[in-house]
Amino acid sequence: MKKVNHYHHKKVLVLGLAKSGVAAASLLHRLGAFVTVNDYLPLSENQEAQGLLEKGITVICGGHPIELLDEGFELIVKNPGIPYHNPMIEEAVKKGIPIITEVELAYQISEADFVAITGTNGKTTTTTLVFDMLKAGGKLPLIAGNIGTVASTVAEEATVDHTIVIELSSFQLMGITSFNPKIAILTNLYDAHLDYHGTSKEYVQAKSNITRNQTNNEFLIVNADQEETMRVASHSHAKIIPFSTKRKLDFGAYLNDGAVYFNDEQVIELNEILLPGAHNLENILSAMAAAKLSGVSNEAIIHVLHSFTGVKHRLQFICEHKERKFYNDSKATNILATKNAIAAFREPIVLLAGGLDRGNEFDELIPYLKNVKAVVTFGQTAKKIEQAAIKAGIKTIQHVDNVEKAVPVAYQLSDPGDVILLSPACASWDQYKTFEVRGDIFIQAVHMLK
Template sequence: MKNIKDYQHKKILVLGLAKSGVSAASLLHHLGAFVTVNDKEPLEKNPDAQGLLQDGIKVICGSHPIELLDEGFELIVKNPGIPYSNPLVSGAIQRGIPVITEVELAYKISEAEIVAITGTNGKTTTTTLIYEILKADERKNPLIAGNIGTVASSVAQKATEMNQMVIELSSFQLMGIQEFRPHIAIITNIYEAHLDYHGTREEYAKAKANITKNQTKNDFLIVNDDQSELKDLVSFSKAKIIPFSTTRYIENGCSLYDGEVVFLGESIISTSDIVLPGEHNLENILSAVAAVKLMGVSNEAIRKVLTTFKGVKHRTQFVMELEGRKFYNDSKATNILAASSALKAFQQPIILLAGGLDRGNGFAELVPSLKNVKALITFGQTAEKIEEAGRAAGIESIKRVDNVEKAVPVAYELSSPGDVILLSPACASWDQYKSFEIRGDIFIDAVHKLV
């Protein structure tokens, strides 16, 4: 890593812990900053804070006292999940104190080339595909980081010029960048999401577009050419635009032609050889192929991965087959579009498990995708709203349960051989579970208990 002096002797507040806050605090302490950590969890229940305290870092726990802003901090590193409406954050902005997220720190210290991926859907699959393809090419040494589960500022500390950092980024993280500049950036797509955090679709989209705000003519921006809104959104970018499309051939980008994935006119792989299911995954594949081809990866490495890669955990993940029923875990489907994409991937009758955090939206947009759903099991805050969509779609068998664990045996009872039992909630998990990963793991455990 680069041993930078940018933060030496500066008073810096790390607001909110979890993995990103712990990494940021430890890194800044190592770089010579005077670090204060503030987390709402009480110290006695906060092992992360206790560990930082033992390392000699000042820790304030139990609340977010507004008086902290009087201590003369020169920078705040904010946990991405803390909204900008938080009084400490909004107060800092009013006072002119910069507020960043830890991905900015990762960029400042990284010696590796950075490939950054964002978008509403497909981020994790695209990130994983790029990482796996780079790994399959023996000339590359990729590292994977970001919103996919490994904190970028931790990974960046290990990165050298021989590495390539592949980072998945959320809109929350991208709102907190200053100089962050990936050599290759990808925006998979833009749809309405996280309005409870951003307020409007326009603000959400603007946060996503931050991924390219510091790019230059020597960098690349890979964008979904099938979305006119996205093309307009990034029209300010100085990077070289590499479009991709699943609907038409693009000579200067990555697209489909005559059953082949084609990049800059070169045929890479036949779509019939790709094992990753679902039309929506073709978008992810095209953007990933564009990225690795720009990095000089061999077609052999691309084919090796795309002929074996079956998906990422919690993303239309095949769990098992039991008595002719196939179980799929798509817990990452935290919005309507993602759930619709998963539903369209199957031709068989579906028993759908759905529900979760109520963000105020309705589910009328889900109705056209429910044509193959023979039974609907709902749970969580949005159970009633999703049931309304189910009735509008003509689903006769609708059951409500307390949670995902209880939904699985009910779904099995309603199913027949040849059916698909699909967890694709169309909602975030936070009303009942700390993360979509925990929700998905509970689903998997419940499925295995049927045996």
């Protein structure tokens, strides 16, 4: 960890806890700051706040009193989930109090370079692929952020020999000032989180912060197949490394004649890659580009792509049982994700779908259901998905109570050579606390078939 003195005796408010808030408050306390933590959950129900109180940190719980901002704070470290239209944040902005997120704090103390990944889809898979490729290549990667340990905790342990591979959300990127990754990846951009950002423009602006501080000494790996991502790249000062699944490029990562290339060098044949899905080729290309820029050999990259079957709950291969292949795509909480999952297979599919009803219809799925031979539905949206399946001409449709019951029914409807795919196209909250819980129940039910 770098020696950082500028927080000594600085009055800092950590707003919102969870893992990142606890880590930020603890770190700032060790750096000599006068730390106050403010969390909405009452102290009696707040074990994290109680732990900080025992360390001698001032804790105020049970609400966000705006008058707290009159105490002369010089900085706010905000939980990424708290939107900027929160009254406390709006008042802090009026008072001119700087606001950062914990990722910025991590960058300030880190001796290690960062490889940072953002985008609407594919962040987690790309982050995992980069980490695995760097590790296979003999580098010393550490994984942080949304799919790893809290960034500032990792940064405390990292040395100049490490590389921190981090997945970043738009929420986190809104709270940076000096954060500057050696390599940044922008996977793609679609409308998302508009309830938080308000407009598509604000969302894209937040994502583009990943390259805001980059110079010609750093790299931005960017999707060359999207106008919006290339527009972001046009404003970057970094060296632009494009990737494309649709055309051969003069340089960067691309597909050509059934193989994956970086610049003019063939790295691997497409038929050697284990991870299914056209959308995953974007993730593979961008991760490979980051690995090559980091000095990883083709052999190490090939080794990873020969064995990588996907991140848990994201088109994750579970097993093959009696010539049926089972895939867990519980993270598919929207129609676009399910479209991508279905398009990943040429084999006949028995699709398990359903979940929380957000008021939308599912007619967008119809053109993608051509190789779906049967549908098993569950949850609030079951009838809507069944209507879409009927319109698509699917004759075998069954409704069950939940995912656990869907698995044996799907098996009975399948034949050797089929894919049995959980890709719900819906959030899980009508029946399950998280998509992870839903996916774990699917996995358990698959193993029960054995």
